[in-house]
Amino acid sequence: MKKNSPEQYTPKKKGGLLGRIIRRFFLLLFTTIVLILAALILAANLIFNGPSPAARSILTMTLLEPSATKWIPALFIGEDGVAEVRAQVSAGPEEELTNTSQVVIQKNAAIDPNAVDEWADYPDGIRIDTVEGDTFTAYIMIIKDPSRVYMGLSTYNGFSTAIPGKRLNVAMEDEGAAAGVNAGAFNDDGSISKTVGSAPLGLVMSKGSCAWSTGKQPDLEGFAGFNTDDILVVSQKNLTKEQAAELNIRDGCCFGPALIINGETNMSAYNSASGWNPRTAVGQRSDGAVLFVCADGRQVGSMGATYADIIDIMVEYGAVNACNMDGGSSTIMMYRDTNGRYGEAGQVVTVNNYSLLQSEPRRMPNFWMVRPQE
Numbered sequence: 001m002k003k004n005s006p007e008q009y010t011p012k013k014k015g016g017l018l019g020r021i022i023r024r025f026f027l028l029l030f031t032t033i034v035l036i037l038a039a040l041i042l043a044a045n046l047i048f049n050g051p052s053p054a055a056r057s058i059l060t061m062t063l064l065e066p067s068a069t070k071w072i073p074a075l076f077i078g079e080d081g082v083a084e085v086r087a088q089v090s091a092g093p094e095e096e097l098t099n100t101s102q103v104v105i106q107k108n109a110a111i112d113p114n115a116v117d118e119w120a121d122y123p124d125g126i127r128i129d130t131v132e133g134d135t136f137t138a139y140i141m142i143i144k145d146p147s148r149v150y151m152g153l154s155t156y157n158g159f160s161t162a163i164p165g166k167r168l169n170v171a172m173e174d175e176g177a178a179a180g181v182n183a184g185a186f187n188d189d190g191s192i193s194k195t196v197g198s199a200p201l202g203l204v205m206s207k208g209s210c211a212w213s214t215g216k217q218p219d220l221e222g223f224a225g226f227n228t229d230d231i232l233v234v235s236q237k238n239l240t241k242e243q244a245a246e247l248n249i250r251d252g253c254c255f256g257p258a259l260i261i262n263g264e265t266n267m268s269a270y271n272s273a274s275g276w277n278p279r280t281a282v283g284q285r286s287d288g289a290v291l292f293v294c295a296d297g298r299q300v301g302s303m304g305a306t307y308a309d310i311i312d313i314m315v316e317y318g319a320v321n322a323c324n325m326d327g328g329s330s331t332i333m334m335y336r337d338t339n340g341r342y343g344e345a346g347q348v349v350t351v352n353n354y355s356l357l358q359s360e361p362r363r364m365p366n367f368w369m370v371r372p373q374e
Helices: 016-048 053-064 072-087 168-175 241-246 307-316
Strands: 126-132 137-143 149-153 179-182 204-206 209-212 223-227 232-235 249-254 258-261 279-285 290-295 319-324 333-336 348-350 366-370
Touching: 016 053, 016 072, 053 072, 137 179, 137 307, 137 333, 149 204, 149 223, 149 249, 168 179, 168 333, 168 348, 168 366, 179 279, 179 290, 232 258, 232 279, 232 319, 241 249, 258 279, 258 307, 279 307, 290 307, 307 319
Parallel strands: none
Antiparallel strands: 126 137, 137 290, 149 366, 179 333, 179 366, 204 209, 204 249, 223 232, 223 249, 258 319, 279 290, 279 319, 333 348
């Protein structure tokens, strides 16, 4: 009778249990990611193709503004649907250009003894307020003397895609500026290439000279710049170098839309479904004081602001002319804490909170800067 041979013992491989745990973990993680993506796609489809035109318009415009997500709406509603959303706006202001007679610079005027001096607690002539909206937190910087505001550049030797743009904190230290915010449009293909932020789009005037005049600005039209009388000139159209010279523009750049011209709100911008995004804008009061507004966005506690939100703030703070600047992940406001109001005196502080996806300010070719007080 043939005997059965005993089964041979096969030792278990070390790490078998650990390997199974790791594989199951990654399988669970992958499944979770797929489910989240599927839920997001279903939710987006419900909004894009659901019963609410307002919700569709807001989501469309929110995604169209950042360069990295502008391709998404067409996946759900097609190019024709995107064009239809863009077209759902009212007419703009009757006047296309600022009437400079409506601004009277009062930097050396005597203070009315019966009025409250808003600058009493701000010896450096810069005041910063915070406004809380339903979907955003915004910061308003008021500069008493408009002659201190100018267009700072990442390079004064000619822009080139071979020369990376600067981050605002670096540019402020290089310039010794008292404050700064981001300014106009620039080359941005949505990548992390060093060419992003290296060269502007549209006209850029800095310190009385044309620093850049090539590169068409896509989608939006507008211009904001200070003339030699320190009055902010806002145009609904991009200006040429020749037009800027006729208007005596010393510092300015292209972007848009114009928000307020000669005290009249641009209802085209106000009524547009501009979406919730980080935003930057520049404006001027009738007494000459300059307004910088930066609204946080793409954060848990601050989704972002619409054009209407920024216009409401500008109106509340007395702007007679105002223009939207580049926003999104470019939105940044910095201030040299001259009097130690926010920490150590003389240190540059970041006033707003940029996107959670960023660890530092973006590289840019130009900035609105504020000179130190003489």
